[in-house]
Amino acid sequence: MTDLLVADNVHMTYGSGHTAVHAVRGVDLRLQAGEIALVMGPSGSGKTTLLSMLGGLLEPSEGSVSLDGADFYGLPRRRRPGVRARSLGFVFQAFNLLGALTAEQNVLFPARLVGRVGPEQRERAASLLDRVGLSARRHHRPSDLSGGEQQRVALARALMNDPAVILADEPTGNLDSARGQEVLMILHDLARDDGRGVLIVTHDPRAEDVSDRILWLEDGELRDRNASDVEWVRDPICGMRVDAKRAAAFVDGPDGRISFCTTRCRERYLAAPP
Amino acid sequence: MLSWAIRSLLAERGALVASAAGVGLALLLAVVVEGIFAGEAEQIVAYPRLAGADVWAMQEGVANMHMATSFVHERRVDEVRALPGVAAVEDILYVNGFLETAGDEWFVYLVGLRDGGSYGGAWAAKAGALRPGPGEVVVPEVIAKKSGVGLGDRVGVADEELTIVGLSSGTYSMANPVVFMHRSDLGVVLDAPRSTSYLLVQVDPGVRPATVATAIESAGLELAAMTREDFVASDRAMAMHMGADVIALMSGVGTTVAALLVAFTVYAGVIRRRRELAVASALGASPRSVLAAVLAQSVIVTALGYAGAIGFALLLRPLLRVGLPEVTVLFSARSLLEFGGLSLGVALLAAWIPARRVARLDPAEAFAG
Numbered sequence: 106m107t108d109l110l111v112a113d114n115v116h117m118t119y120g121s122g123h124t125a126v127h128a129v130r131g132v133d134l135r136l137q138a139g140e141i142a143l144v145m146g147p148s149g150s151g152k153t154t155l156l157s158m159l160g161g162l163l164e165p166s167e168g169s170v171s172l173d174g175a176d177f178y179g180l181p182r183r184r185r186p187g188v189r190a191r192s193l194g195f196v197f198q199a200f201n202l203l204g205a206l207t208a209e210q211n212v213l214f215p216a217r218l219v220g221r222v223g224p225e226q227r228e229r230a231a232s233l234l235d236r237v238g239l240s241a242r243r244h245h246r247p248s249d250l251s252g253g254e255q256q257r258v259a260l261a262r263a264l265m266n267d268p269a270v271i272l273a274d275e276p277t278g279n280l281d282s283a284r285g286q287e288v289l290m291i292l293h294d295l296a297r298d299d300g301r302g303v304l305i306v307t308h309d310p311r312a313e314d315v316s317d318r319i320l321w322l323e324d325g326e327l328r329d330r331n332a333s334d335v336e337w338v339r340d341p342i343c344g345m346r347v348d349a350k351r352a353a354a355f356v357d358g359p360d361g362r363i364s365f366c367t368t369r370c371r372e373r374y375l376a377a378p379p
Numbered sequence: 380m381l382s383w384a385i386r387s388l389l390a391e392r393g394a395l396v397a398s399a400a401g402v403g404l405a406l407l408l409a410v411v412v413e414g415i416f417a418g419e420a421e422q423i424v425a426y427p428r429l430a431g432a433d434v435w436a437m438q439e440g441v442a443n444m445h446m447a448t449s450f451v452h453e454r455r456v457d458e459v460r461a462l463p464g465v466a467a468v469e470d471i472l473y474v475n476g477f478l479e480t481a482g483d484e485w486f487v488y489l490v491g492l493r494d495g496g497s498y499g500g501a502w503a504a505k506a507g508a509l510r511p512g513p514g515e516v517v518v519p520e521v522i523a524k525k526s527g528v529g530l531g532d533r534v535g536v537a538d539e540e541l542t543i544v545g546l547s548s549g550t551y552s553m554a555n556p557v558v559f560m561h562r563s564d565l566g567v568v569l570d571a572p573r574s575t576s577y578l579l580v581q582v583d584p585g586v587r588p589a590t591v592a593t594a595i596e597s598a599g600l601e602l603a604a605m606t607r608e609d610f611v612a613s614d615r616a617m618a619m620h621m622g623a624d625v626i627a628l629m630s631g632v633g634t635t636v637a638a639l640l641v642a643f644t645v646y647a648g649v650i651r652r653r654r655e656l657a658v659a660s661a662l663g664a665s666p667r668s669v670l671a672a673v674l675a676q677s678v679i680v681t682a683l684g685y686a687g688a689i690g691f692a693l694l695l696r697p698l699l700r701v702g703l704p705e706v707t708v709l710f711s712a713r714s715l716l717e718f719g720g721l722s723l724g725v726a727l728l729a730a731w732i733p734a735r736r737v738a739r740l741d742p743a744e745a746f747a748g
Contacts, residue, residue, distance in 0.1 A: 187665070203655055204387070205390035218665075218668075
């Protein structure tokens, strides 16, 4: 497997001397193609700081971050934004769509940052909006979209420049259960179907089921942690853990109720039952 | 990025209008104060500018009218008239004094005119005569309006009582309104027989006024002579030095306040949009393009505010003329352009500071939930 994103002994220290705060201490991390890794941990554990450093937004005090084999912070500063725009896709908790732009224009925004927008880019934006089920809403502004729709637009935007790595900061944090599971399912597909590396910072335990690896960050230090063993039902299509009482979709069959994480999985199930 | 910056600005119309209005009001304040200053600076020299002389001749050592007196023997009138290149000479008696009108007292330029002169008196009449006869006076229409006097009313100059026979236009300034009376009446006040104050010389067609001024000074008549342009410039400089410092200070304060308001408005606008700018940065916008976006937005806001201020100021001018006739407002293209340049510079500077901060990336801004 290819290492898409590598953090090597990354530290972040704010201030100096007696007032120094060590937000992140000696983190080593490897994210591979097709892998979903979760970073979990209590509030204030340094998750956002770590994500900022991995995302090329905050230069570590010590250590290195490599994207596709190249030391990101070794690049001249003026080249970093372009690399970030091409190699990384960001998904934020608050969606962070640009309010003045329509859904389609938001998706096209990263393409504008790296070059001209032509028919090819417009076609790709349309295809991405179709992939997240929002073709019909492409001319709507963020204020006219629900939270779930906004996050799906943000996902399409993150994919616009076909980045190898997706970094998601609490992507389900502002969504209800069903919309949250829908977003997690899309992130799952981005890793499984597209072979991207997906790193999710989250508190959402449902994300554990779509992940390959859970990393626990506490007091700025990272370590592996096994998924907790909770008795939830499994979505038969995607395999995601689903709270049966709050499932977004279900089918009542002869052997009882089958729960799905999203209507999308239910449609897949109905189209081709196992 | 630029197209997004413009769309972003236009999408929030309320905020755009508020920002442009803030900038516009600040500039309007500065433009109007500066216009009043410029208008007064012009009005203060209205008489030497518009009295009709190409060359002014006066007592040696005198170079202006403001806070000055000039006495020369009246035979100099004929002597100057005889010089080559001189087409006509009118002489005036002149002194600073007070005009009493229905309980009000006005500091004025008193100009004494001979009978039958063709220039040197009021150049435009609102009502009545342009030139007064003995026992008569022509006063600025602004004074008449503010004092509630009119044609036929009696006013006082020194110990003389004179009858208003004309209301002149364009002769009022806050520092030195010009009142015209008969030379004989002013001669009584001055008690200076066979004296005159200034010789207002018109030159023959094709003759340069500077040539005639030099000829007058070289003729051994013990007279100083200046072209109208030089005399006006000298008089304005003296007036500005003497009394316009306060107005200049007001104008400076107005401009400074306007610059601060423009800076604050633009700064606040950038701070308000900081989150979106941080998101754009996080997505891969270069610091340079973020900076360009912010500066473009600031330029648009400032340009809209500037256009609004200029438009409103031009609309305001005729209203001021009616409501505050004692105030002359003058907007010159140069000063309006200077204000445009100043406000743009201030806006760019005010935008530059927060924009540089945003351009340097604050991940917490983009990741804030």
